[in-house]
Amino acid sequence: MSYMKPIRMFVLACCALIALSVNAAEISWEAEKFAKKKGESIKVYKAGDKVKGTPDEQIDGKPIPDRAVSKASGNAFIGVDNGVATDGSWVKYEFAVPVGGDWYFWGKVIAPSVADNSFHWGIDIKDEEAKKADDDKNNIWDFFEKEELRAYYTTDWVWFRLNSRSGKPFPGLELDQYINFGDTYDPTPLNLSAGKHTFHLIDREDGTFIDALFATTSRAHRQSPTAVETTDKLATLWGDLKQRR
Ligand SMILES: [Ca+2]
């Protein structure tokens, strides 16, 4: 019948429009909910616990405030007390992505100074490969390390895109992962197959803390988890990375 063809085309067009409007896939998990842990320097904190922040490198003369700590999602987080020697401790997360493809990763951290602003990480590496190292398995994840970003140090929680200081093995350099910085915004994702993966988070600097991790198939910075908080100082840099309501 001749009228079937346009109807079929219309239905297909509607399906395509619906597919385009579907929200990006996303996953998130609490940093304190790891599958495995090694070493002593990484500690689990409950909201309200005393956190040894930056006695030597305070921001505006203030230590990490209880206010920030009490805002931890799940009422807990992990990190390394400032003044504690990092020993290559790591935590391993086991997670699954519902669809294969590009996934953009974020972490919610307290990283208040140039001596308190990094972890190491590795994706889909073996436990014995997880090291406090910048090698072919492990990256340095910096938070406001580049000179241009140091004005944004804060003792509050902030969300950072996953990055790598040397660009190896993960090619996403710190500045390239930021919005409104430079002429282009072209963040680098992790390309993951659908299903199970692991993420190792390894200590690097004492005085750095992480609350939650988030990953989305959307490259847009507005695709952020519900718990996103930004400080006034960061508002310009982070544009509309704001709490989704
Ligand atoms: Ca430190």
Ligand SMILES: [Ca+2]
């Ligand atoms: Ca948490």
